[in-house]
Amino acid sequence: MHGGDPVLDRVGEKGAGPAGAGRALLGDLVDTVVRLAPGADACGLTVQRAGGPLTIASAGELARLGDAQQYELGVGPCLESMREGVVVAVPDMVAERRWGGYPARAVAAGVRATLSLPLPGGETPGALNLYARTPGALGDADRQIGQQWADLLAGALATTQSLEEHRDQVGQLEQALVSRTVIGQATGLLMARADCDAAVALEALKRQSQHTNRKLREVAEELVAAHERGARTTAGPAGG
Secondary structure (H helix, E strand, C coil): CCCCCHHHHCHHHHHCCCHHHHHHHHHHHHHHHHHHCCCCCEEEEEEEECCEEEEEEEECHHHHHHHHHHHHHCCCHHHHHHHHCCCEEECCHHHCCCCCCHHHHHHHCCCCEEEEEECCCCCCCEEEEEEECCCCCCCHHHHHHHHHHHHHHHHHHHHHHHHHHHHHHHHHHHHHHHHHHHHHHHHHHHHHHHCCCHHHHHHHHHHHHHHHCCCHHHHHHHHHHHHHHHHHHHHCCCCC
């Protein structure tokens, strides 16, 4: 009934785009899981970051609430699935005795059943988490669909992370180019003022940077800005 899903048709297209498109793709995939899994009311994608677990895509308020409670307590089915690399099923949260106070909090938030599936392979641990408001709602069909989409999400996540790393590298390169440009401008101004060569002018900038405990780029930017203000003042108002 769900064959030919348009999200699947766009995997290659979005995966080849910028990092923002990769994030949008993860959101689309999670939305599709909820539509396909017959017992799921909500779905979330959890990954482990340096600062702790993080939901990077979700569909449905139930997933947001269920994930947040686990992150606050540091335990729960999705965290166990992600950390241990195993499928964790909770048919009825009311009867659950694992994870300390999490089951009671989950029930209070409306969660009655969950199914968490680890993302296979990859350097970043993660888990796909299905949530249901009805006990026993998540069965074999949900598990099969969840496993298939956990595999797909693992690939999409790896692509997104690669795009984000590339974006960061491009941003760092752009910053480096801007810094070199403004430092070059400041060096040229000093060369003209002091009638010195580039090495002497650059050394003067470095001494000022060390003396004021500021970055070389900041010193250069200040010098260039002061020169531009002076140029505008000398030129006076246009027209007349």
